[in-house]
Amino acid sequence: MTVTATSERALDQLVDQRRVVICCGSGGVGKTTTAAVVALEGARRGRNAVVVTIDPAKRLANALGLDHLSDTATEIDRSRWDPNGDAPPSGRLSALMLDTKSTFDRLITRNAGSDDQAQGILENRFYRNVSGALGGTQEYMAMEKLHELHEEGGFDLIVVDTPPTRHALDFLDAPKRLIRLLDNRIFRLLMMPTRAYLRVASVAVQAFLRTVSRVIGTEVVEDVVAFFRAFEGMEQGFRDRARAVEALISDPSTAFVLVTSPRRDAVDEARYFAQSLTAHHQTVEALIVNRVHPAFGDEAPEGLRARAEGLRSDTRDPEAAARLAALYENLADFRDIAIGERTHLESLRDRIGSATVAYVPFLAHDVYDFDALGEVANLLFVASDNAG
Numbered sequence: 001m002t003v004t005a006t007s008e009r010a011l012d013q014l015v016d017q018r019r020v021v022i023c024c025g026s027g028g029v030g031k032t033t034t035a036a037v038v039a040l041e042g043a044r045r046g047r048n049a050v051v052v053t054i055d056p057a058k059r060l061a062n063a064l065g066l067d068h069l070s071d072t073a074t075e076i077d078r079s080r081w082d083p084n085g086d087a088p089p090s091g092r093l094s095a096l097m098l099d100t101k102s103t104f105d106r107l108i109t110r111n112a113g114s115d116d117q118a119q120g121i122l123e124n125r126f127y128r129n130v131s132g133a134l135g136g137t138q139e140y141m142a143m144e145k146l147h148e149l150h151e152e153g154g155f156d157l158i159v160v161d162t163p164p165t166r167h168a169l170d171f172l173d174a175p176k177r178l179i180r181l182l183d184n185r186i187f188r189l190l191m192m193p194t195r196a197y198l199r200v201a202s203v204a205v206q207a208f209l210r211t212v213s214r215v216i217g218t219e220v221v222e223d224v225v226a227f228f229r230a231f232e233g234m235e236q237g238f239r240d241r242a243r244a245v246e247a248l249i250s251d252p253s254t255a256f257v258l259v260t261s262p263r264r265d266a267v268d269e270a271r272y273f274a275q276s277l278t279a280h281h282q283t284v285e286a287l288i289v290n291r292v293h294p295a296f297g298d299e300a301p302e303g304l305r306a307r308a309e310g311l312r313s314d315t316r317d318p319e320a321a322a323r324l325a326a327l328y329e330n331l332a333d334f335r336d337i338a339i340g341e342r343t344h345l346e347s348l349r350d351r352i353g354s355a356t357v358a359y360v361p362f363l364a365h366d367v368y369d370f371d372a373l374g375e376v377a378n379l380l381f382v383a384s385d386n387a388g
């Protein structure tokens with residue numbers, strides 16, 4: 001797989017034309033880095049771009065101006081990301097850090113029927129304990145944030161980073177799961193106002209709650225019941241937004257970028273991601289292979305090792321020969337890695353259809369400031385064949 005002129009243009013088009021770009025992939029492959037790079041490139045090309053980051057490394061957060069917990073989009077001063085003034089005036093870059101708890105809080109405040117209702121939920125013990133930690137909440141809040149930015153942010157490019165989730169693509173299922181929860185019978189009973197609830201709640205539900213109380217404590221159950229009741233009237237809003245998010249994800253203006261490293265375990269996971277996306281009727285539009293080792297020529301490692309072997313028995317200048325032999329062995333090791341990486345990547349080819357493939361080399365340093373982000377952007381969007 002090499003980067004061709006066509007695929008380069010395809011990656012450029014993605015950043016020029018799409019409204020939402022979702023960067024997904026397994027843990028540690030470079031999703032957060034890629035999301036920041038894509039947003040930066042969008043801004044450099046004149047778009048009003050925002051990147052939604054999740055748990056960025058501290059130094060990257062600092063570079064993006066996210067040193068305080070901020071889940072509202074903050075514009076980054078142009079002089080920081082465009083020091084030479086090359087970008088068109090329309091280009092703007094903002095960033096935010098997804099904070100599950102405060103996104104959830106704001107969602108409640110904005111959608112509650114009254115201040116009292118909002119207060120009731122925000123002060124509820126169950127809510128306070130679970131709102132940041134509930135399984136799938138982070139995925140769901142990422143989607144809520146996407147919806148909010150899409151509806152009211154005024155951005156024309158929203159780049160979304162995704163959490164390093166154990167279950168691939170949990171965020172795609174998050175809206176559906178919420179709708180399923182809202183439709184659940186026990187949930188519906190719990191949501192009913194107290195008196196109606198007492199009338200309708202079947203003996204079975206009461207018995208169920210009693211059993212649960214014995215296991216997790218009456219207080220907790222009361223908190224949970226109070227929590228769901230407090231949601232009365234807000235349910236439809238959640239349902240509507242969940243549907244809107246689903247529609248947005250499937251919209252042709254949304255693109256999925258799959259990020260992977262060329263290591264075997266990462267490529268295996270990338271295959272699984274690609275497969276899950278297909279199962280969700282989504283297409284991988286670009287595959288970014290991050291941290292690729294250089295090819296260093298095309299000589300076979302065996303040949304290089306044979307040369308090293310020959311040098312070791314060279315008696316003319318044993319010391320120099322040994323040093324050279326070590327270099328050949330080193331080169332052979334690099335060739336092994338490069339060949340291995342390319343072999344692993346081959347196994348992805350049949351899973352990604354006609355997706356654009358682009359490569360980012362293993363850099364000697366972490367990517368945490370605008371110089372480094374710009375360097376990666378140049379490799380992805382400007383440089384010709386960098387696959388080596």
Ligand SMILES: Nc1ncnc2c1ncn2[C@@H]1O[C@H](COP(=O)(O)OP(=O)(O)OP(=O)(O)O)[C@@H](O)[C@H]1O
Pocket residue numbers: 026027028029030031032033034054055057163164290291292360361362363364365366367368
């Ligand atoms: N091409 C590269 N060369 C060298 N270092 C890189 C490269 N790309 C990313 N990194 C570094 O690797 C680390 C992990 O990258 P990043 O945080 O983007 O991964 P992630 O997929 O978001 O991880 P997580 O799944 O934990 O959220 C960071 O320190 C980043 O600076």
Ligand SMILES: [Mg+2]
Pocket residue numbers: 031032033054055056161162164
């Ligand atoms: Mg990350």
